[in-house]
Amino acid sequence: MKEIYKKSNILTDAITHYCPGCGHGIIHNLVCEVVEELGIMEKTIAIAPVGCAVLAYDYWKFDTTEAAHGRPLAVATGIKRARPELIVFTYQGDGDLAAIGTAETVHAANRGENVTVIFVNNGVYGMTGGQMAPTTLLSQKTATCINGRNAKRDGYPLKVSEMLAVLDGVCYIERTSVHNPGAVIKTKKAIKKAFQNQIEKKGFSMVEVISQCPTYWGLSPVEAVEKIEKDIIKKVPLGVIKDV
Amino acid sequence: MIKVKIDSEKCKGCNLCLMYCPKGLIKESKILNKRGICPVEFDSSKGACIGCRFCALMCPESAIEIIDE
Numbered sequence: 003m004k005e006i007y008k009k010s011n012i013l014t015d016a017i018t019h020y021c022p023g024c025g026h027g028i029i030h031n032l033v034c035e036v037v038e039e040l041g042i043m044e045k046t047i048a049i050a051p052v053g054c055a056v057l058a059y060d061y062w063k064f065d066t067t068e069a070a071h072g073r074p075l076a077v078a079t080g081i082k083r084a085r086p087e088l089i090v091f092t093y094q095g096d097g098d099l100a101a102i103g104t105a106e107t108v109h110a111a112n113r114g115e116n117v118t119v120i121f122v123n124n125g126v127y128g129m130t131g132g133q134m135a136p137t138t139l140l141s142q143k144t145a146t147c148i149n150g151r152n153a154k155r156d157g158y159p160l161k162v163s164e165m166l167a168v169l170d171g172v173c174y175i176e177r178t179s180v181h182n183p184g185a186v187i188k189t190k191k192a193i194k195k196a197f198q199n200q201i202e203k204k205g206f207s208m209v210e211v212i213s214q215c216p217t218y219w220g221l222s223p224v225e226a227v228e229k230i231e232k233d234i235i236k237k238v239p240l241g242v243i244k245d246v
Numbered sequence: 247m248i249k250v251k252i253d254s255e256k257c258k259g260c261n262l263c264l265m266y267c268p269k270g271l272i273k274e275s276k277i278l279n280k281r282g283i284c285p286v287e288f289d290s291s292k293g294a295c296i297g298c299r300f301c302a303l304m305c306p307e308s309a310i311e312i313i314d315e
Contacts, residue, residue, distance in 0.1 A: 003315055006248065007299045009308035018307060022283075023260035027306030183266055183300040216260075223260035 010034035012043055012063045019057055023223020025213030026054060028180045029122055030061050032190045036197055046089045047081055049074040053095035054128040072103025075110035078117045089200055091118035096137040097127045100162045111206050114171025118196045119208040124215035132218030136160040139237055163210045167244040173205035175243040179212035181230035248295040248314050250288040256309035257285030263301035269293050272301060
């Protein structure tokens with residue numbers, strides 16, 4: 003009997019608290035697979051955000067700590083500077099990284115901290131009830147913009163990856179998604195590269211993963227991944243944004 | 247023969263595996279699991295699994311294992 007596919011050993015057997023079809027579960031497994039392949043489980047420390055992924059420590063076997071809302075990169079800076087031999091990564095959503103944590107994110111990137119960031123962007127505040135996030139796309143409907151985001155009233159979606167790419171401290175930024183099997187494989191490659199950059203002490207690396215939130219997009223999981231394919235990736239194109 | 251093993255207690259019935267199976271070998275089960283969700287099940291009556299891993303890659307619950315017997 004030959005095994006063709008099995009989930010990562012670093013992922014626990016717990017049933018996740020995520021809604022059906024949520025992209026977090028796919029990305030959790032990818033992170034674990036990469037950590038397993040690089041053989042860095044014993045020296046990896048993750049920093050979980052406040053948001054849907056707040057309970058990520060229940061699903062990963064490596065050490066995980068929790069930061070105040072938006073502050074994982076400040077905590078990551080401390081851990082990495084105190085113990086530079088450790089591999090430190092933050093796992094953050096858009097409400098965490100791009101809204102309340104913008105200052106920490108921008109300055110950690112600008113200082114060129116040698117950490118890895120997994121930025122899960124679904125354009126909505128999932129944990130608190132589906133409110134508009136800074137990354138909500140124009141005309142996208144949420145609980146606090148029921149007729150769709152209007153640029154005049156709500157401003158424009160924040161392009162975090164493009165914004166950070168202009169900073170000198172940043173070494174690698176790629177935008178990927180998890181809406182089909184090909185995209186999942188590309189995301190894994192990007193996450194692996196972001197971890198490798200940290201092992202090679204290259205500096206700040208971030209992977210922005212466009213993820214589906216079927217519950218607060220008001221769609222079924224199948225419709226949500228179709229929306230990413232037909233609509234979202236045309237507005238926020240995937241690909242490498244910076245690679246030095 | 248390649249077999250897809252689905253943990254029906256972990257499955258939340260999102261149907262992303264069913265959507266991407268190129269051979270259409272995954273279908274919705276009619277039996278509820280302990281949490282009252284209709285999970286998916288592997289049905290090899292329509293053909294042979296080619297072991298492409300698409301279902302497992304798309305599973306948010308990591309509930310799918312593929313083995314070659």
